[in-house]
Amino acid sequence: MVAQRGKPYQLLIADDDLNFREAIREVFEPxxxxxxxxxxxxxxRIVRQRRVDVVLLDMHMQRLTGLETLxxxxxxxPIVPCILVTADATPDLRQAAAEAEAFTVLEKPPRVRELVQTVASALQDAYSDSDPIEL
Structure with a gap:
């Protein structure tokens, strides 16, 4: 998958669970x-220093929550789509995430197909004026 700038899109995953990060890496890294x-x-720090095109954020991390980070x-x-991932997606959390301009909230653990479709949709909405993005 190539961004309009001719370089691959950059996905940032923020999660304190190494196993979850590795599982996400296996899905998206190719x-x-x-x-x-x-x-x-x-x-x-990464968002300030690097180009990031989409962010996946775990809700429950040390010090800053995913929502605070978002x-x-x-x-x-402001243009970078952020997807909040949580095991407890309550209506109140979904409302707070929408108010913070999250692209969406996914239940953790997300299904691979749903995750891939959500990331592709987020990239499409944020960066593309043309055909749908396929992973």
Whole structure:
């Protein structure tokens, strides 16, 4: 998958669970550039220093939650779509995520097909004026 700029899209996953990050890497690495963060703070540093095209955020991380991280990422890079991933997607959390301009909230663990379709849709909505993006 290639961004309009001629370089692969860059996906950032922020999750304190190494096994989950590795599972996400296995799904996406053949198709996009892959960046990892163990915490919200590390994700914010990466967004400030690197080009990031889409962010997957675990809700429950040390210090900063995924929602708090999302709000900061959106202040830094408003166009970058952020997908919140959580095991407890309550209506209140979904509402707060929508207010923070999350692309969507996915139940953890997400199904691979749903995850791939969601990331492709997020990239399509944010960056493409042409045909749908396929992974």
């Amino acid at each position: 198709y996009v550039g892959f960046l990892e963060a163990e915490s919200g703070e590390e994700a914010i 709000r900061i990422v959106k202040r830094i890079e």
